Amino acid sequence: QVQLVESGGGLVQAGGSLRLSCAASGSIFSINTMGWYRQAPGKQRELVATITRRGTTNYADSVKGRFTISRDNAKNTVYLQMNSLKPEDTAVYYCKLSDWRPDYWGQGTQVTVSS
Numbered sequence: 001q002v003q004l005v006e007s008g009g010g011l012v013q014a015g016g017s018l019r020l021s022c023a024a025s026g027s028i029f030s031i032n033t034m035g036w037y038r039q040a041p042g043k044q045r046e047l048v049a050t051i052t053r054r055g056t057t058n059y060a061d062s063v064k065g066r067f068t069i070s071r072d073n074a075k076n077t078v079y080l081q082m083n084s085l086k087p088e089d090t091a092v093y094y095c096k097l098s099d100w101r102p103d104y105w106g107q108g109t110q111v112t113v114s115s
Helices: none
Strands: 002-007 010-013 018-026 033-039 046-052 057-059 067-072 077-082 091-098 109-114
Touching: 002 091, 018 033, 018 091, 018 109, 033 067, 033 077, 046 067, 046 077, 057 067
Parallel strands: 010 109
Antiparallel strands: 002 018, 018 077, 033 046, 033 091, 046 057, 067 077, 091 109
């Protein structure tokens, strides 16, 4: 089993920044991809960014150039640096770990961007 604990969400004004963290614990295998997804009220959960253990990244078009995903493999932790935040970035942000098993999800952290 894997546990994912997110932190770093909060309320910020448009144009501001936040940094999310997600720490994984439990049965972690060496080959995995970690990522961030978000879900706004009334909308489906969507991809924000993913990063492989080797550091290959993938971003949603809506966040390219503003968000940066990174990870510390020694700490089994993934980060999401969010800059130039917009009101449309408001959502619950979820961390996900993917390997050969069914995906693991965190409990989510709320990000609210005021205009």
